[in-house]
Amino acid sequence: DIQLTQSPSFLSASVGDRVTITCRASQGISSYLAWYQQKPGKAPKLLIYAASTLQSGVPSRFSGSGSGTEFTLTISSLQPEDFATYYCQQLNSYRFTFGPGTKVDIK
């Protein structure tokens, strides 16, 4: 099975900061990676698919990059509503594993 790791696990940042989260796959997954945002008590929300394509309605401050085994999610200017947990997911092969998550908290 393909394993995903995320770094950091926890990130403390201020409004306006540029934030970068990394997701690494245990083997190459081409560009079949998605990013989700989840707030407490809510369902995950799709942010980015195919590693770098912004889902409709998602603010342009979110961007994704990478291919193969290393991927990044960048928030260009952190907003109050962005404090949440972020998960990557690989869809290259069943099973559709998720990363362990990165919690972005207020500094």
Add this chain to the structure above:
Amino acid sequence: EVQLVESGGGLVKPGGSLRLSCAASGFTFSSYSMNWVRQAPGKGLEWVSSISSSSSYIYYADSVKGRFTISRDNAKNSLYLQMNSLRAEDTAVYYCARDRPKYCSGGSCYHTAFDYWGQGTLVTVSS
């Protein structure tokens, strides 16, 4: 508007069974693959199972294979998860999620993401 509404969660004893349902609306249900994802209290997301639009392809996580059965009724716009031999470690919020339209190239098609999610239903396995 796409809506996915899960139901059927609750408290069940170890070894018991439960059937979850997901009612879909706002899109052509029969054209989309569907998925179940779960989240144990305070933990991350875990993919559980997927089913193709016509039920031709079905996949399970190793953790539930042989105990859970995914199914769908396209006439009723509904997705199901039959859970048997439940264990304490199956305690979680269970979400149903729609598969984004696949990306197809060179005769092969690939999954890209889960684009809509329900609000989840809590399953608690405890004596």
